[in-house]
Amino acid sequence: MTINTGRFLRINLSSGKTATESVPEKIARDFVGGRGYGIKYLYDELAPNVDPLGEDNKLIILNGVLAGTSAQAASRWMVCTKSPLTGAFARSVCGADFGAWLKFAGYDFIIIEGKAKKPVYIHMTKDSCQILDASELWGKDTKETQEWLKEHHGSNSRAACIGPAGEKLVKYAGIFSDRRTAGRCGTGTVMGSKNLKAITITAQRNVQHHDPEAYKQLAREQVEVIREDRAFQFHKEWGTTCTQDITNEIGIYPVKNFRYGQQVGYEKITGAEYRKFRTGGIGCYSCPANCGKVHKVLEGPYAGATSEGPEYESIWVFTGSIDSTSIEASILADQLCDDLGMDTISAGNAIGFAYELYERGILSKEDTDGLDLSYGNHASMIALIKKIGLREGIGDILAEGVVRAATAIGKGAEAYAMHVKGLEIPAYDPRGTKGMGYNYATSSIGASHCYGYARQDVFGAIEPRMTDRFAEVENADIVIYNQDGTAWKETGVICAFAVGWGWVNNFFGKLLAAARGIDEFADNDYLQRVGERIYTLERLFNIREGFGREQDTLPQRILTEPLHTLEAPGEGQIVSHRDEFLDRYYQLRGWSKEGVPTPERLKELGLTDV
Ligand code: SF4
Numbered sequence: 082m083t084i085n086t087g088r089f090l091r092i093n094l095s096s097g098k099t100a101t102e103s104v105p106e107k108i109a110r111d112f113v114g115g116r117g118y119g120i121k122y123l124y125d126e127l128a129p130n131v132d133p134l135g136e137d138n139k140l141i142i143l144n145g146v147l148a149g150t151s152a153q154a155a156s157r158w159m160v161c162t163k164s165p166l167t168g169a170f171a172r173s174v175c176g177a178d179f180g181a182w183l184k185f186a187g188y189d190f191i192i193i194e195g196k197a198k199k200p201v202y203i204h205m206t207k208d209s210c211q212i213l214d215a216s217e218l219w220g221k222d223t224k225e226t227q228e229w230l231k232e233h234h235g236s237n238s239r240a241a242c243i244g245p246a247g248e249k250l251v252k253y254a255g256i257f258s259d260r261r262t263a264g265r266c267g268t269g270t271v272m273g274s275k276n277l278k279a280i281t282i283t284a285q286r287n288v289q290h291h292d293p294e295a296y297k298q299l300a301r302e303q304v305e306v307i308r309e310d311r312a313f314q315f316h317k318e319w320g321t322t323c324t325q326d327i328t329n330e331i332g333i334y335p336v337k338n339f340r341y342g343q344q345v346g347y348e349k350i351t352g353a354e355y356r357k358f359r360t361g362g363i364g365c366y367s368c369p370a371n372c373g374k375v376h377k378v379l380e381g382p383y384a385g386a387t388s389e390g391p392e393y394e395s396i397w398v399f400t401g402s403i404d405s406t407s408i409e410a411s412i413l414a415d416q417l418c419d420d421l422g423m424d425t426i427s428a429g430n431a432i433g434f435a436y437e438l439y440e441r442g443i444l445s446k447e448d449t450d451g452l453d454l455s456y457g458n459h460a461s462m463i464a465l466i467k468k469i470g471l472r473e474g475i476g477d478i479l480a481e482g483v484v485r486a487a488t489a490i491g492k493g494a495e496a497y498a499m500h501v502k503g504l505e506i507p508a509y510d511p512r513g514t515k516g517m518g519y520n521y522a523t524s525s526i527g528a529s530h531c532y533g534y535a536r537q538d539v540f541g542a543i544e545p546r547m548t549d550r551f552a553e554v555e556n557a558d559i560v561i562y563n564q565d566g567t568a569w570k571e572t573g574v575i576c577a578f579a580v581g582w583g584w585v586n587n588f589f590g591k592l593l594a595a596a597r598g599i600d601e602f603a604d605n606d607y608l609q610r611v612g613e614r615i616y617t618l619e620r621l622f623n624i625r626e627g628f629g630r631e632q633d634t635l636p637q638r639i640l641t642e643p644l645h646t647l648e649a650p651g652e653g654q655i656v657s658h659r660d661e662f663l664d665r666y667y668q669l670r671g672w673s674k675e676g677v678p679t680p681e682r683l684k685e686l687g688l689t690d691v
Pocket residue numbers: 154155157176177363364365368369370371372373576577578579
C-alpha cells in the first residue's frame with residue numbers, strides 16, 4: 082500500500098543511477114506538493130544560467146497530493162523545468178492517467194538529470210526503475226510510441242512520451258500521455274535534449290491516506306456537490322468546444338494574428354457546428370467530465386482525420402489565426418500536432434505570424450518553400466505543421482518560436498511576433514480582457530491563460546468580486562488573486578476547469594489535510610499564502626535568470642494598435658496603463674519598483690533562505 086507519499090525518485094541519465102529520497106517535513110508544510118515542490122526543487126538544485134537544452138537542466142515531473150484517489154478532477158500532473166523557449170521557469174500541466182500511475186508507483190515526483198548517450202526510455206514499477214534502449218522507438222509518433230510501450234509492458238502501464246518534434250528539438254515540443262499534453266514552454270524539447278523518449282509506469286491502484294475514513298467521506302461529498310453544479314454539467318456536455326461562442330461574442334477571439342477580436346463567418350465554427358463532428362468523449366483519471374471531445378472528419382479532402390480535440394485553444398489557433406472557417410482542417414491540424422508532439426498554441430501562433438508576414442511581403446513564396454500563405458488557405462497550414470514538426474524548410478525557422486523566427490527573418494518581423502517573455506499568446510485578446518492581458522504580462526512562464534485565468538472578465542465570475550474587463554490598474558488585486566489561487570490549487574494538482582465546479586473552497590484543503598495529516602492544509606488562508614510563496618519563488622527564479630520589470634509587458638500591437646471587432650463593445654481598446662498597473666501590482670505583492678520581492682515580504686513568506 083502506498084501511503085500518500087512524501088517520496089520522490091531521482092534518475093540520472095548520464096550515470097544511470099537512481100535513488101529514492103524523502104521530502105523533508107518543512108518543505109512538505111511550506112510547499113504542499115505539485116507545483117510547490119516543482120519550483121522549490123528547481124530553484125534549489127538548478128544553477129543560474131544553465132543551458133535549458135544542456136546536461137545540467139533538470140526535468141521534474143510531478144503529480145499532486147490528491148492524485149490516484151477517489152477525489153474528482155485532481156489527478157492531473159505537471160512538468161517543471163527551465164524553458165528552452167523562454168529561458169524562464171516553465172510549468173506545464175497534463176491530464177490522462179499518468180499522474181495517478183506515478184502515485185501508484187509510490188512517488189510524488191521524479192527528477193530527471195543528465196543526458197543519456199543514446200535514445201532511452203524509463204520503465205518504472207513500485208520496486209524498480211530501469212533505463213532501457215529506445216532505438217526502436219526513436220522516430221515514432223506519440224501514438225505509435227504509446228502503443229509500442231503498452232505492447233511491451235502490459236495494459237496496466239501508462240506512459241508519457243515525446244514525438245518527432247521533441248526529438249528534433251522543436252522549441253515548443255510537448256510531453257504527451259494518451260492524447261493529452263504538457264504542451265507549453267518546450268517541456269518535450271528538454272526531454273528530447275536528454276535523449277529520453279518516454280517514461281512508462283506499470284503499477285496497481287493502491288493509495289492510502291493519513292485519515293482514510295475522513296478522506297472517503299470528503300470525496301463522497303465532493304462528488305455530490307459537483308454532480309449538482311451547472312458549470313460541471315455544461316463542461317461535461319461541451320468540454321471547451323464552445324468557448325468560442327463566448328469569446329467571439331464579446332470580441333476577444335483573436336483573428337489574423339491579433340488584429341481583430343471577432344471572425345467573419347464565425348457561424349461556421351460555433352460549438353454546435355463542431356458538435357456535428359463529435360464521436361465521443363474521453364476524460365482523465367477519476368473525473369466524470371470526459372471533456373476531451375473526440376472529432377472525426379468523414380468526407381472531403383481531410384476525410385479520416387480524427388482527434389481528441391480540438392479543444393478551445395486549438396479551435397482558435399487553427400481557425401482565427403489564419404482566418405479559416407474549416408472545422409475539418411482544424412481537426413487534422415490538431416491531430417498532426419498531437420502525433421508529432423508539439424504545443425498547438427505555439428505552433429498555430431507561429432503559423433498565424435507567418436501568414437501576416439506573407440501578407441505584408443516580408444515572406445514570399447520563395448521563403449515558404451512555395452506555399453501560398455494567403456489568409457484562409459488551410460491546406461498551407463497543414464503543410465506548415467508537418468514542416469515545423471520535422472524541421473523542414475521554413476518549418477525549421479518557425480520551430481524556433483516567434484521571437485527567434487522574427488530575428489532570423491528580419492525586415493521588421495519582430496513587430497508581428499505575438500508573445501510574452503518568448504511564449505506565444507493564447508486565445509484571449511488582452512485588449513478585451515485586460516485581466517487576462519496583465520496575467521500574461523506578469524506570469525512566471527510568459528503568456529499563459531492558465532496561470533491566472535481571468536474568469537471574472539470572461540465568464541462574469543463574481544469571486545472575489547466582479548470586474549470591468551476593460552479596467553486596468555483597478556484590477557491588479559484580481560490578477561494576483563487569480564495567479565496565487567492557481568498556484569495553490571496546483572499543489573493538488575486539480576484541473577483548471579474543475580476550479581469552477583463549486584467544491585474547491587469547501588473541500589480541497591480538507592482533502593489535502595486528510596491525505597497528508599497536516600492540519601494547516603484545511604485552512605484556505607494558509608493555502609493562499611502557500612500560493613503566494615510559490616509565485617514569489619518563481620519570480621526569484623526568473624530574476625536570477627535576468628528577467629525583471631522590462632519583461633513584464635505585452636507586444637507593441639496590444640499596447641498601441643486599437644482592437645477591431647465587428648460589433649462587440651471592445652472596438653478601439655488598447656492596453657494603455659502598463660506602468661501604473663505594474664506599480665500597483667508590485668506594491669500589492671510587496672515587491673520593489675523594479676519588481677523584486679522585498680526582504681520584508683520574503684521574511685513574511687518564510688523565504689529568508691533565498
Ligand atoms: S475536466 Fe477534463 S481536463 Fe479536467 S480533469 Fe476532467 S477530463 Fe481532465
